[in-house]
Amino acid sequence: MPATPTPSAHLLQLLPEAVVQTDALWEITYLNPAWHKLTGHPVEAALGRSLLEFVHPDDVGTLRSGMPVFRLRFADGDYRWVRLQLHPESDAANRVISRQGVLIEITEVTEQVLVEIRQRFLRLLETIDGVVWEAELGVGNTFLSPQVERLFGYTVEEWRSDPRFWRMHVHPDDLAEALVIDDAAYNATHSYAYEMSYRLIAKSGKVVWVRDLCRVVVEPERPNRMIGLMIDVTRQKNTELELLRSDNRYSLATRGSNDGIWDWDLRTDVLHASERFHEIVGLDGIDHVHDGGWSFLERLIDPDDRERVQAAYRWHLSGNRPNFSVDFRAFHGSGRLVWVNWRGVAQFEGGVAVRMAGSLSDLAERGSSYDALTNLPGRPLFRDRLAHAIALHRNEAARGGDAPARGGTTMFAVLVLDLNRFKAVNDTHGHHVGDQLLQQVARRLEACVRTGDLVARMSGDEFNVLLESIDPAEAADRARQIAAALAVPYEIGAQTVTSGASIGLVSSESGLATIDDYLRAADTAMYRAKSRSLGVCVFSVEES
Structure with a gap:
């Protein structure tokens, strides 16, 4: 019945x-x-x-x-x-x-x-690369976009079948904090926006890092409801964690060399820098993750060096070099300029650079690259800058022939300077006076060149100058100005010391090929100037 x-x-x-x-x-x-x-x-x-x-x-x-x-x-x-x-x-x-x-x-x-x-x-x-959702107290998700299956593997029905589903699948280590935020939203007395980051256990068992952009909606006589967007940020989080692991893994090695390490995701333009990296440039206590990698670096680099630094790593990214290494002046947090070396190597996928990583060194702490007595760059930095100038000039000439090279901004000149009577100063007044003479020479040289030019101490009483974006006539005038400035007597304590300089100059107009070709040519001209008491001698291909 x-x-x-x-x-x-x-x-x-x-x-x-x-x-x-x-x-x-x-x-x-x-x-x-x-x-x-x-x-x-x-x-x-x-x-x-x-x-x-x-x-x-x-x-x-x-x-x-x-x-x-x-x-x-x-x-x-x-x-x-x-x-x-x-x-x-x-x-x-x-x-x-x-x-x-x-x-x-x-x-x-x-x-x-x-x-x-x-x-x-x-x-x-x-168009939304994430899961759009809506939830109410006691009901769970009243709406869930289909992307939930692609991102987490669960069907909409599985997720919405249990009001506790989300809470049951938040990673245990993140659950307590997430529940505090969630409960506060359900019991809120006014509408507001909030954000959560947590790990979610996907259907496959994989852990997915989620960034949840949420808003609680409070309306009279209605249960509180939340709307939001869940975004998968696993790749970004893994990069952060890998950097932390790398920083720990190499902490002893980098402490020994005092280098900072960095990692730059070229797809997201997020750059991670170690604590030591920030110490070198005086930025202690700030976040180690920088959105906009080049924007962060650009603010550190002296404006006169930015183009050269960017060209160095782009030359590597184009496949012309197996890695890159470039020295430049960086703004320190204290307001002063410090010479640093930035070097690294890129990771390529399908012929496209997706990531770069490397180190940053304080050149003041690397004796072979930086001269502690005169506070000038040393031989390695000068050779690196000269190599860059040669490459730029050669590329411009190859693109447009001789005329563009002559009229363009890539022409340069190399000066080799050797002090006159320096040994006599040391023998007569002592090495401490000789050291102070070298320091004063360095300051006069810096005062005689433009901001973008480079003055370096090569060894003993030999200095080199690289003049960039300059034609041969202007370079010769600048060399004569330097000779005149160095010939003025020096006041060192109670002593008055006279010591001019012999200067050899070679211009990119000579068309030489290598770093050593230019340095040998300038050195030849310098010895000719010294032997003939010329002050300044310009290298000529015909006379070589």
């Missing part, structure tokens, strides 16, 4: 609107007679089938996500716009066991308007 229908069942049978009930996986478990009257489908034929079978294929994703408006297939084969707001029913463990709602055919809104609304919604979701 069949069971007597309950009063509530009698009421549902009499309702003129179609009542639909499904289980957690969309299988239809109840339909009242109005279903047949509205859709034309017999109730018996629909029970036990998935509701999604009756939904337009293009609307299945939006219905699963929580959108109540979609197209339903009627018995005549036509799809018509309906509204079905499904309300979940949970068991004692707060797991969704069924959904029920009232199905209404929409007649007030034209189909064209609905299509446009739906298409705009779908286009919006497709």
Whole structure:
């Protein structure tokens, strides 16, 4: 004998609107007679089938996500716009066991308007690289975009079947902090935006770092609801963690050499720098992660060196060098300039550079590259700068022939200076006076050149000068000005010391090929100037 229908069942049978009930996986478990009257489908034929079978294929994703408006297939084969707001029913463990709602055919809104609304919604979701969600207290997610399956492996149904699903899949080490933030949002008294970062356990067991951009919406007489966007930031977090591991792994080695290390993701333009890197440039206590890698570096580099530094690493990225190493003047946090060496190597994928890493050295602490007595760069830095100048000049000449090279900005000149009577100063007044003489010579040389030029101490009383963006006539004038400045007597303590200089000059006009070619030519001219007491002698290819 069949069971007597309950009063509530009698009421549902009499309702003129179609009542639909499904289980957690969309299988239809109840339909009242109005279903047949509205859709034309017999109730018996629909029970036990998935509701999604009756939904337009293009609307299945939006219905699963929580959108109540979609197209339903009627018995005549036509799809018509309906509204079905499904309300979940949970068991004692707060797991969704069924959904029920009232199905209404929409007649007030034209189909064209609905299509446009739906298409705009779908286009919006497709452009967002993350999971759009909405949640309410006690209900869980009322909306979830389909990207959840691509990012985390869970279907929309799996995620929405249990109000506790999110909490159950946050990494245990991050759960306590995440729950404090989540509970505060559910109990908030006003609307506000907030952000969370945490790890989520994906269906595969993989740990995914999530950045959750959220907003709590507080409205009168309604439970608090939250809307948000979950973004996968695993790659960025792994880079940060790898840098930390690398920093720890190489801390002893870098402490011994006093170098800082850096790692630059060229795809995201995020640069990570170690604590020692920041110490070298006087930026202690700031974040070690810098969005906009070149923007961060550019602020550190003296404006006159920026183009040369950028050209050095780009030359490597273009495949012309196996690595790069460049010396430049960096702004220290104290306001002074310090000479540093920046070097590194790139990682390529499919012929495209995706990452660079390397080290930063304080040249004042590397005796072979920096002269502590005169506070000038040494031989390695001078050779590096000269190599760069030669390459630039050669490239410009190759692109446009001799005329562009002559008229362009890549012409340069090399000066080799040797002090006159320096040995006599040491023998007569002592080495301490000789050292002070070298220091004063260094300061006069710096005062005689332009900001972008380079003065270096090569050894003993020999100095080199690299003049860039200068034609041969201007270079010769500058050399004569230097000779005149160095000939002025020096006041060292109670002593007055006279010591001029012999200067050899060679210009890029000579067309020499290598660093050593230029240095030998300038050295030859310098000895000619010294032997003939000329002060300045310009190297000539015809005389060589």
